[in-house]
Amino acid sequence: MPELPEVEAVRRSLIELVAGQRITDVTVGWPKIIKSPEQYEQFQDALKGQTIHDVDRKGKFLIFLLDDYCLVSHLRMEGNYSLHKQEDPVDKHTHVVFHFSDGMELRYRDVRKFGTMHLFAKGSEWTVPPLSKLGPEPFSDEFTLEYFKGKLSNTERVIKAVLLDQSIVTGLGNIYVDEVLFRSGIHPERKSRTLTDQEILILREQAASTLKESINAGGSSVNTYMNSHGQSGTYQNELKVYGRKDQECYRCGAAVQKIKVAGRGTHFCPNCQKIANY
C-alpha cells in the first residue's frame, strides 16, 4: 500500500532515527522476509558491526547504506519501521529487529509478512534485481517524453497495467495510478498505444505532480499507514477517485465506478474518463 510518497515519508522520518547507529545484532523472526543472502544467518552475520550512514530510496524501495553493505527493503502492503527501547513490549507482528549499540532497536513490523529485504555488497545493488529492473521515477530527468512514448506505443497492454509496471515507471501503485488517470481524463482500460501525444504529455505531468503533491502532504494514510515517527500524512483527503465507489465525482457529479483492471480494484469516473471512440 505504501507507494512512492509514503515510502519517501518513511525515508525522511527513518533517517533521523537511524543515521549513525551501529548494529550489534539482528533478530529474524520470519526468515522468508530475507530474500538475500539465501541463508538469513548470513544476513545477520553480515550486519553485525555495520553502521547505518544514510537511507535512500528508489520507487517504493528503501535503501539503507551501511559501511560495506546495502540493505534494500520493500514494505509491500503494510510493512513499517519504528524505533524502540529494548524493554518496550514487542508486538506480535514484529518480524525483524536491528539492535543498536546505544540500546535502542529498529523494529520491522509487517502484518501481512509480504515485505522483503535484500542485502548486497555496497555498490552492487544497482546491478541486480530488484533495483536493476526499475524504470525512472515520474519526476526524474530520465522520464522523458520520448522514453514514455516509446514504452506506451510498444505494447498492447491497457494503460493501467503499464503504469503499474515498475520497470517502465517506478513509484506508482494502485492508489496513485487511479488518481493520475482521473486527473488526466484517461480511462484505465485504454490501450496505452492509442494515447495521443497530448494525452501522454498530460499523463506524464500528472504523474509527477500527483506524487509531488502527496510527498509534500506526507503521503496518504489509507488503512492506518504511518511514517516511522508514527505520524500520518494528509493526502488521503486529496484523493479524487480512490476509495470513492458510488460517490459523486468532484468534477462532474457522476457516480465513481469501481471495476477490475489488470487484476486490481480500479476507481474511475465514467464521464470524465471515457473510453469510447478508441
Next chain:
DNA sequence: CTCTGGTCCTGTACGC
C-alpha cells in the same frame, strides 16, 4: 507478448 490466476499472509467486512 499478454492475460489470468495462484502464491504469499492476515485482518476486516459481510452474509446468514
Next chain:
DNA sequence: TGCGTACAGGACCAGA
C-alpha cells in the same frame, strides 16, 4: 452473537 468465507493487494511465477 458468532461463525465461516470472500476479499484486498505488490511482485512474481506458471500456464494458456
